[in-house]
Amino acid sequence: MNDQFYMARALRLAEQGLYSAHPNPRVGCVIVAQQQVVGEGWHVRAGEPHAEVHALQQAGARAQGATAYVTLEPCSHHGLTPPCAEALVRAGVGRVVVALQDPNPQVAGRGIAHLRAQGITVDVLEGELNAAARRLNCGFVKRMEQALPFVRLKLAMSLDGRTAMASGESQWITGPAARADVQVLRARSSAIITGADTVMTDHARLTVRADVLPLDDEQHALALSRAPVRIMIDGRLRVPTDMAFFQAGPVWVVTYQTPPANTEQIEYIQVPERHGHVDLHAVLIELARRGINELMVEAGPQLAGAFMQAQLVDELYIYMAAMLLGSKAQPLVQLPIDLMADAVQLDIVEMRALAKDWRIIARPVWA
Numbered sequence: 001m002n003d004q005f006y007m008a009r010a011l012r013l014a015e016q017g018l019y020s021a022h023p024n025p026r027v028g029c030v031i032v033a034q035q036q037v038v039g040e041g042w043h044v045r046a047g048e049p050h051a052e053v054h055a056l057q058q059a060g061a062r063a064q065g066a067t068a069y070v071t072l073e074p075c076s077h078h079g080l081t082p083p084c085a086e087a088l089v090r091a092g093v094g095r096v097v098v099a100l101q102d103p104n105p106q107v108a109g110r111g112i113a114h115l116r117a118q119g120i121t122v123d124v125l126e127g128e129l130n131a132a133a134r135r136l137n138c139g140f141v142k143r144m145e146q147a148l149p150f151v152r153l154k155l156a157m158s159l160d161g162r163t164a165m166a167s168g169e170s171q172w173i174t175g176p177a178a179r180a181d182v183q184v185l186r187a188r189s190s191a192i193i194t195g196a197d198t199v200m201t202d203h204a205r206l207t208v209r210a211d212v213l214p215l216d217d218e219q220h221a222l223a224l225s226r227a228p229v230r231i232m233i234d235g236r237l238r239v240p241t242d243m244a245f246f247q248a249g250p251v252w253v254v255t256y257q258t259p260p261a262n263t264e265q266i267e268y269i270q271v272p273e274r275h276g277h278v279d280l281h282a283v284l285i286e287l288a289r290r291g292i293n294e295l296m297v298e299a300g301p302q303l304a305g306a307f308m309q310a311q312l313v314d315e316l317y318i319y320m321a322a323m324l325l326g327s328k329a330q331p332l333v334q335l336p337i338d339l340m341a342d343a344v345q346l347d348i349v350e351m352r353a354l355a356k357d358w359r360i361i362a363r364p365v366w367a
Contacts, residue, residue, distance in 0.1 A: 013051070025072050028042045066094065075106075103141050139293030142314070154317045163332055174354075178321075183212055191228050191252075192231065254278055256279075318361075346363065348360060
């Protein structure tokens with residue numbers, strides 16, 4: 001039996017939950033009997049059946065003695081839904097292949113141990129499929145292992161590394177294809193965070209634009225069924241609440257001052273102050289506590305630079321336009337570096353053309 005083949009299929013199923021599974025992990029399951037797929041499923045959203053349940057329902061009696069390929073260790077605890085490990089036992093599967101052990105301390109090997117105790121053979125894969133399962137759930141894994149969300153910093157710049165004119169004018173540096181790609185990034189994020197300056201200067205809303213979201217009908221509907229949390233860092237509470245950001249729906253506002261009472265639209269989060277600004281590490285700890293897996297940072301050079309200086313960025317999405325804005329324009333990030341030895345080193349993960357623009361995915365070496 002080709003374990004690699006069937007697990008790759010299960011991972012493709014898990015990807016269907018990219019936009020909707022939050023705050024749960026994205027999980028896929030394939031059940032194989034006599035080298036035939038007899039059941040498959042994926043986890044759609046929190047509170048609904050897990051991938052294993054969907055696959056077992058499809059397989060029915062054919063699950064008896066079959067092999068179940070699951071991208072994440074079956075849960076062994078009662079949450080919003082019953083434990084999947086027990087469902088596999090009741091179905092009588094003979095073998096379970098797991099791509100990734102669950103980093104959730106409530107599971108963390110207990111699901112595998114329970115299956116083995118019931119006489120079921122369990123194999124945990126290593127290598128590329130294990131790595132792929134981790135990448136698919138990078139935010140969930142980091143939140144469970146480090147109590148922090150996975151942070152993506154989105155930047156748009158000219159070929160000479162500028163983001164806006166000295167006046168603040170920035171629309172539009174990149175073209176429609178790049179801007180549509182940003183909508184996909186927003187849709188997969190648990191939350192999007194920005195700063196007070198961006199809200200006031202750009203009149204930012206940070207919503208997912210349904211009209212330009214380049215997904216097929218099913219994924220489009222799933223993406224729009226769960227809006228990412230929109231968050232603004234406003235340490236001194238200086239942004240008027242009649243700005244477009246507040247009018248576009250519920251938001252969280254992070255401040256180090258004593259906040260006013262929450263309203264139906266605004267929830268205030270108070271964190272410690274650090275050198276005259278909110279403590280970004282404390283912000284991330286609080287967001288992880290609230291179930292945020294993947295955090296997208298869309299901000300100006302100062303806040304973007306602050307995240308970089310604090311080494312809180314896991315991945316950068318840099319959209320580069322074929323234009324020059326000149327030396328008077330604003331820089332990509334504010335980073336006070338004087339020596340070449342202090343330069344931030346990046347690993348380029350991917351470069352891709354988006355019509356006339358380019359998208360670069362890079363990871364800082366500390367990540």
